[in-house]
Structure formats: C-alpha cells, structure tokens
Amino acid sequence: MQEGTPIIEFKDVNKVYPNGTVGLDNINLTINQGEFVVIVGLSGAGKSTLLRAANRLHDVSSGEILIDGQSIVTAKGKQLREVRRNIAMIFQNFNLVKRSTVEKNILNGRVGYYPTWKTIFGLFSAADKQQAAANLQRVNLGEKLYSRADELSGGQQQRVAIARALMQEPKIMLADEPIASLDPRTTMMVMDDLKKLNEELGITVIVNLHSVSLAKQYASRVVGLRAGKLVYDKQIADVQDGDFDEIYDGKDQEVKGA
Amino acid sequence: MNTIPKKSFVQKWHVKAIIWTVIILALFIASCVMTGVDVGAFLTGFNQFMQIFYEMLKPDWSYVPFTIQPIIQTIQMALIGTLIGSIVAVPFSVLAARNIVTNTLVRGVIRFILNLVRTLPDLMLAAIFVAVVGIGPMAGVLTLAIFSFGMISKLFYEAIETIDMGPIEALTAAGATKTQVVWFAVLPQVYNHFLSYFLYTFEINVRASTILGYLGAGGIGELLQRSLGQFRYDRTAIVVIGTFIVVVVVDTLSNQLRERLQ
Amino acid sequence: MTIKKTFWQKYEAWIWAAVFVLIYIWAFSGIPVTGIQAVAGEVTKSILNGLFHPDFSYVYTGDGEDLVSLLLQTLAIAFAGTLASAIFSIPFAFWAARTKKGGLHVTSSTGKLFLTIVRTFPEIVMAIMFIKAVGPGPFAGVLAVSFHSIGMLGKLFAEAVEEIDRRPAEAIIAAGGTQFDVLVHATIPAVIPEFISLTLYRFEIAVRSASILGLVGAGGIGAPLIFAIGTRWWPRVAIILLGIIVMVTVIDFLSGYLRKKLV
Numbered sequence: 001m002q003e004g005t006p007i008i009e010f011k012d013v014n015k016v017y018p019n020g021t022v023g024l025d026n027i028n029l030t031i032n033q034g035e036f037v038v039i040v041g042l043s044g045a046g047k048s049t050l051l052r053a054a055n056r057l058h059d060v061s062s063g064e065i066l067i068d069g070q071s072i073v074t075a076k077g078k079q080l081r082e083v084r085r086n087i088a089m090i091f092q093n094f095n096l097v098k099r100s101t102v103e104k105n106i107l108n109g110r111v112g113y114y115p116t117w118k119t120i121f122g123l124f125s126a127a128d129k130q131q132a133a134a135n136l137q138r139v140n141l142g143e144k145l146y147s148r149a150d151e152l153s154g155g156q157q158q159r160v161a162i163a164r165a166l167m168q169e170p171k172i173m174l175a176d177e178p179i180a181s182l183d184p185r186t187t188m189m190v191m192d193d194l195k196k197l198n199e200e201l202g203i204t205v206i207v208n209l210h211s212v213s214l215a216k217q218y219a220s221r222v223v224g225l226r227a228g229k230l231v232y233d234k235q236i237a238d239v240q241d242g243d244f245d246e247i248y249d250g251k252d253q254e255v256k257g258a
Numbered sequence: 259m260n261t262i263p264k265k266s267f268v269q270k271w272h273v274k275a276i277i278w279t280v281i282i283l284a285l286f287i288a289s290c291v292m293t294g295v296d297v298g299a300f301l302t303g304f305n306q307f308m309q310i311f312y313e314m315l316k317p318d319w320s321y322v323p324f325t326i327q328p329i330i331q332t333i334q335m336a337l338i339g340t341l342i343g344s345i346v347a348v349p350f351s352v353l354a355a356r357n358i359v360t361n362t363l364v365r366g367v368i369r370f371i372l373n374l375v376r377t378l379p380d381l382m383l384a385a386i387f388v389a390v391v392g393i394g395p396m397a398g399v400l401t402l403a404i405f406s407f408g409m410i411s412k413l414f415y416e417a418i419e420t421i422d423m424g425p426i427e428a429l430t431a432a433g434a435t436k437t438q439v440v441w442f443a444v445l446p447q448v449y450n451h452f453l454s455y456f457l458y459t460f461e462i463n464v465r466a467s468t469i470l471g472y473l474g475a476g477g478i479g480e481l482l483q484r485s486l487g488q489f490r491y492d493r494t495a496i497v498v499i500g501t502f503i504v505v506v507v508v509d510t511l512s513n514q515l516r517e518r519l520q
Numbered sequence: 521m522t523i524k525k526t527f528w529q530k531y532e533a534w535i536w537a538a539v540f541v542l543i544y545i546w547a548f549s550g551i552p553v554t555g556i557q558a559v560a561g562e563v564t565k566s567i568l569n570g571l572f573h574p575d576f577s578y579v580y581t582g583d584g585e586d587l588v589s590l591l592l593q594t595l596a597i598a599f600a601g602t603l604a605s606a607i608f609s610i611p612f613a614f615w616a617a618r619t620k621k622g623g624l625h626v627t628s629s630t631g632k633l634f635l636t637i638v639r640t641f642p643e644i645v646m647a648i649m650f651i652k653a654v655g656p657g658p659f660a661g662v663l664a665v666s667f668h669s670i671g672m673l674g675k676l677f678a679e680a681v682e683e684i685d686r687r688p689a690e691a692i693i694a695a696g697g698t699q700f701d702v703l704v705h706a707t708i709p710a711v712i713p714e715f716i717s718l719t720l721y722r723f724e725i726a727v728r729s730a731s732i733l734g735l736v737g738a739g740g741i742g743a744p745l746i747f748a749i750g751t752r753w754w755p756r757v758a759i760i761l762l763g764i765i766v767m768v769t770v771i772d773f774l775s776g777y778l779r780k781k782l783v
Binding site: 282285286288289290292293294295296299300303304306307309310311330331333334335337338341373374377378379381382385386389390391392394395396399465468469472473476482486494498501502505506 | 543544546547548549550551552560563564567592593595596597599600603636637640641642643644645648649650652653654655657658659661662663728729731732735736739742745746749752757761764765768769772
C-alpha cells in the first residue's frame with residue numbers, strides 16, 4: 001500500500017446520544033495511509049466520539065465509515081473483530097489491567113489473532129512472546145516485562161499501552177488524549193514514541209489533543225472539531241498561528257452572530 | 259424582638275416518631291400474644307435452663323477424642339461445599355453484573371434465581387438433601403454448595419460491578435471476543451476480591467456445617483444431636499467448645515489470608 | 521536482551537495452586553461419595569413432581585395449623601425475638617465498644633469475647649435449652665432468637681458506636697457538658713439510625729432462623745416442614761417451601777426499603 005491511499009473514510013456521519021446530545025454532526029473526512037493527524041477542539045467537541053466511531057466502540061446514528069475500504073458500521077461478530085484487529089487504540093487512562101503483569105497486558109493486544117480457547121489456556125506462541133518483549137524494548141521499558149502494571153508510573157503505563165497496541169500489528173493507531181494524565185517530560189516521550197511508529201512502521205496515527213503547540217510540533221495534518229462539526233482541516237504546512245483561535249473561540253463568534 | 263419560626267404540627271409533636279413507635283409496639287404485643295410469651299413461665303422455668311447450663315459447665319473431657327474425626331469432616335464438608343458453590347457462582351455472577359450484561363432480561367432472570375436460592379435457610383436445605391441422598395456428609399456438602407452459591411454469587415457480581423471499565427474498552431478495541439474480554443479484562447481485576455470472598459464464605463460455611471449434622475448431614479452436628487438426645491449436656495458442652503475453637507481458628511486464619519490479599 | 525523471572529515470580533502461582541490442590545485432595549478423601557442412595561433419582565423425581573403440584577389446600581384451613589397461620593407465627597417469633605434482643609444488645613454494645621484511644625481494653629475485650637461466645641453457641645442448642653425451661657412452642661423460639669441475636673447485634677452495635685464521629689462529643693465537653701450530656705445529645709442521636717438499620721438486617725436473618733427452629737420444636741413453620749419431609753409428603757413440602765420463599769422475599773424487600781430510607 002502506498003502513501004496517499006485513503007485508509008479511513010467518514011461519510012456523512014452523525015451521532016446523537018440517547019439523551020439528545022449531538023456527538024457528531026455530518027462529518028465527512030478522509031484520512032490517508034501514513035498521515036499523522038491531530039484532532040483538536042474543546043472538551044465535548046466530539047473528538048473522543050469521532051475516534052470511538054472509527055473502531056466502533058461507539059455506534060453511529062447514521063452515515064458510513066470505511067476502514068481500508070471495508071464498512072465498519074455494518075460489520076458484525078468475527079468480521080468486526082477482524083477490522084478492529086487492524087486498528088490499535090491507546091487511552092487517556094491507559095486502560096491497563098493493573099493487577100496483571102506487563103507481559104500479560106501486552107499479550108492482551110494479540111488476543112484478536114487467536115481463537116478464544118487458546119488464549120484462555122495462555123497458549124500464546126513463542127514468537128508472540130518474543131514480540132511482546134521486543135515491543136516493550138521499542139518503548140525503552142524492556143526490564144519491566146514481569147512487573148505488575150500498577151508498579152509503573154503513568155508515563156511508563158502509557159508506553160506499555162503503546163507496546164500492547166503494537167501487538168495488534170495495526171495499520172492505524174488511535175490515541176484518545178494519550179497525554180492528558182501525564183507530566184510534560186513523559187508527554188514528550190509518549191509523543192515521540194507515536195511519531196516513531198508513524199515514521200518507521202508507516203502506521204497511520206490519529207491523536208486527540210488539547211495542546212495546540214504539540215499539534216503543530218508532531219502533526220502532518222490538523223483537524224478541528226467544534227460542537228460535533230468539522231470546522232478545520234489543513235496540512236501542517238498550511239497551518240497559520242491565528243487559525244486555532246477560530247476553533248477554540250469560534251463558539252463566542254457564533255454567540256455574537258446569533 | 260426576633261420571631262422564632264413556628265414548627266409545624268407534625269414537627270412539634272414528633273408525629274412520625276410517635277406513629278412508628280405505636281406501630282412497633284402494637285406489632286410487638288401482637289407477636290408476644292401469638293407466640294405465647296409468658297415472662298412468669300420463663301422465670302419459673304429458668305432454674306431448668308440454668309440446670310442444663312450448670313451441667314455444661316462440667317464438660318466431659320473424656321469425650322474429646324470422639325469429636326476429632328467429626329470436626330475434621332466438618333471442615334472438609336465446608337471446603338468442598340465452598341469450592342463447588344464458588345465455581346458455579348462465577349458464570350452466574352458475570353451474567354448478573356450490570357456492566358457486563360446489558361440485556362435486562364437475562365440479568366433479571368439470573369438475579370431472580372439467585373434471590374430465590376438466598377431465601378432458603380441452610381438447615382432446610384439440609385433436611386431436603388438428607389431425604390434425597392440419605393444421611394451422611396454428602397447431604398451436608400450439597401447443602402453448603404447451594405447455600406454458598408447463593409451468597410457468593412451476589413458478592414461476586416457486586417465486585418464485578420465496581421471494576422475499572424478501561425481495560426474492557428481496550429480489549430474490545432483490540433478485537434477480543436466477549437469471552438476474551440471477561441477472561442483478560444474482568445477476571446484479573448476481581449481475582450483478589452473473589453479469593454477474599456471465597457475465604458469469607460468458607461468461614462460462614464464452617465459455622466453452618468457445625469449444625470447441619472443435627473439433621474444427619476454429617477460433621478460435628480451429629481454429636482450435638484446425639485448428646486442432646488441422651489441428655490448428656492456435659493458432652494454437648496464439649497461439642498460446643500470444639501465448635502467454638504474451630505470457628506475461631508478458621509476465622510483467624512482466613513482473616514490473615516484475606517488481609518494479605520488486600 | 522532477555523529478562524529472567526525471579527524464582528518467586530516464576531513459581532508463586534504454582535506453589536499456591538499446589539497447596540490448594542493438596543488441601544482439596546485431603547478434603548475429598550474425607551467425604552464418602554458412595555453415600556448417594558440408589559433411590560436418590562426416584563426421590564428427586566417425586567420431589568420435583570410434588571413441587572409442580574403443591575398442596576394448595578394447606579394454605580388456609582382456619583384451624584390455626586395451616587400455612588398462613590404458621591408463617592405469621594414464624595414472623596412473630598422473629599419480630600418479638602429481634603426487638604427484645606435489640607434492646608438488650610444496647611448495654612452489651614457499650615460494654616464491648618472501644619471508645620478510648622490507647623492503653624489496654626480489658627472491658628472492651630471481655631465484652632467482645634462474651635459476644636463471640638454467644639454468637640458461636642448454636643442457636644439450635646439454645647432453643648433446646650429453652651424448651652426445657654418453658655416447654656415446646658413458639659415462646660422457646662422467641663427466647664432462642666433473642667438470646668442468640670445479642671451475640672451478633674451486640675457486636676454490630678459496638679462497631680457502630682466505635683465508628684461514630686467524635687467531634688460533636690468534643691464540642692459538648694468543650695461547652696461544659698457532662699458525660700451524660702454527651703450520651704444524650706451526641707452519641708444517641710448519632711447511633712440510633714444505625715442501630716435501627718442493623719436491627720432490620722438482623723430481623724431478615726431471624727426470619728430465616730425462625731422458620732427452621734420448628735425442627736426442634738420451638739414453634740413456627742419448621743415443624744410441619746420436617747414432618748412433611750419425614751413422611752415424604754412432597755406436595756406439602758412444596759407448598760411450605762413456596763410459603764417460606766414468598767415470606768422471606770417480602771420481608772427482605774420491605775426491610776431493604778426501610779433501610780434505604782433511613783440512610
């Protein structure tokens with residue numbers, strides 16, 4: 001697959017929550033293979049909903065989402081799980097099983113490749129166990145393989161989560177506010193890790209961020225959401241300093257206009 | 259001058275408290291009448307009660323060796339009953355947990371069954387199982403299995419409902435099946451709670467199993483029934499002391515282990 | 521780079537598993553599995569058959585020996601026993617509660633030991649002793665329930681007293697109040713709702729025990745149940761079981777509702 005082919009396509013996607021809140025409002029967005037997309041916007045603008053629609057942790061109300069040309073909206077059962085296998089995700093709160101070892105947590109990323117009974121008896125192949133150790137080394141935590149997840153610091157846990165995500169051998173990596181619970185130094189490490197995956201392994205990365213400066217530093221493309229609408233979409237080269245006021249202060253302008 | 263806010267009639271005369279007191283008193287009197295409570299009879303019969311008590315104060319220590327084997331059996335019954343009950347409880351508790359099973363019908367049916375099981379007193383189950391499988395420890399094991407199943411399922415599903423949902427989301431996103439999600443994201447989080455509740459249920463089962471034998475369901479209770487039937491209260495005392503020691507030792511051990519699990 | 525697990529990391533789970541398995545091998549060795557009767561299948565069948573054809577004629581006959589009357593009597597035993605026990609438990613609770621910091625707790629420790637002994641003393645044995653004193657019947661059941669409950673209620677009450685907020689008491693002492701003032705204005709208002717809630721909880725348990733005390737002749741629904749089981753009268757067993765299930769469910773629901781309102 002070459003760069004420039006569409007890998008995620010949102011077509012007229014709407015999401016209305018049962019309580020009437022509009023999560024996504026007619027989103028049309030095409031993300032290409034190998035991009036590093038940062039999604040910015042206020043809290044509640046729909047950033048998380050957009051990411052979770054992409055791997056269908058949330059169902060959408062209408063519209064179509066194609067992953068590598070295949071619809072995830074209509075996928076069911078085994079088919080859905082196979083699509084998900086190609087999309088890794090990391091989370092604001094890391095979502096590790098705190099009482100399990102780092103090794104087990106990383107292998108959890110691989111369960112989609114095995115039949116259920118094999119995983120339950122712990123029958124992961126030696127190659128996958130090797131891969132787990134290698135992925136941990138890739139995020140510079142090699143010596144923590146047998147530690148319990150809750151013994152690690154927040155930044156370390158997030159990097160374990162990245163190692164887990166890599167076990168999926170994903171084409172796409174979704175990251176939902178991956179640094180919101182971290183301090184500035186570990187923030188850089190985690191973002192660097194993501195950048196490395198993007199550049200070295202060619203994984204398409206989509207990250208939700210609050211920080212505009214980080215977005216400008218790492219992204220190849222910046223997308224802005226406001227109240228569930230897509231209000232901004234530019235390649236990094238075209239991004240102007242003043243642009244972000246529009247995304248963040250847009251709400252005020254709307255109020256003034258109304 | 260300040261005016262003090264007026265209390266309403268209900269507040270001033272504590273109407274609610276008075277109504278409740280009257281209701282409770284009326285129920286109490288009705289209950290006493292219905293059960294033939296007779297303080298006089300109690301006072302005159304009290305020396306009878308004390309008579310037994312005095313006899314129990316002079317335990318027949320030579321009876322101790324006969325209690326060892328039944329006490330061991332009591333513990334074995336409790337161990338096996340707890341194990342069977344807990345194993346069966348695991349799938350039921352997963353199905354009864356609000357955050358795992360979103361289907362209200364399935365959850366409702368499972369919870370209904372669990373509530374039904376919990377209404378049955380242990381001795382009543384013992385009476386029935388003695389009728390089914392005959393006198394002996396087998397009846398006790400089955401009784402304890404059902405009894406602990408009801409209790410432990412509830413403790414388990416309440417533990418499951420308090421877990422961190424994050425890992426579940428992570429596993430789902432990685433393409434895991436429902437079973438894999440439960441196995442890798444739910445069970446590791448509740449594992450220690452489960453062990454702790456297992457031990458707690460074992461403690462309760464030890465207490466329960468000491469009297470099951472009264473109905474022929476094995477264990478030390480059989481000696482309780484025998485000594486009481488022979489009016490050998492000095493031997494009853496030995497059985498009661500033995501029970502007490504076993505309960506205290508098991509409680510202490512189990513508490514130690516449970517603290518280590520924290 | 522390869523990382524070695526330490527011995528403990530590698531084998532801890534296995535060691536515990538081995539201990540667990542050994543304990544269970546020992547436990548199973550003590551229970552003869554041959555105990556299952558040849559007729560067990562037959563009996564189970566007739567029980568199930570009976571359970572599907574409950575003896576509805578027993579529900580109410582008007583002679584005071586029917587299901588409804590005896591269930592009411594069971595409730596009466598539990599209610600009278602629990603209420604009496606709640607009142608008697610209060611002094612025991614203050615005896616066993618540890619309210620001062622530091623030092624030895626001779627009073628509290630002896631109180632707790634006493635309550636543990638009462639709690640462990642089999643309720644059935646207590647019922648038999650009271651039957652000797654006042655003759656068979658529900659009154660013996662009331663006495664057994666109320667004495668036995670002191671063991672548990674006293675402990676729970678004592679824990680409630682230990683856990684109350686000490687600051688209002690300090691405020692009263694600071695304002696020049698006596699220990700008696702503290703009791704009346706700080707301690708009692710703080711513990712009363714807690715005590716009521718615990719008593720309701722204990723009542724739920726008492727209903728269950730009152731329904732089996734009849735097994736030894738202490739009144740309630742237990743006696744006809746054991747009689748019906750003894751005579752293999754399964755339709756009768758079935759209706760009594762149904763009655764108990766309904767009664768316990770209703771009481772648990774009511775008590776749970778009241779306890780929620782108290783909080």
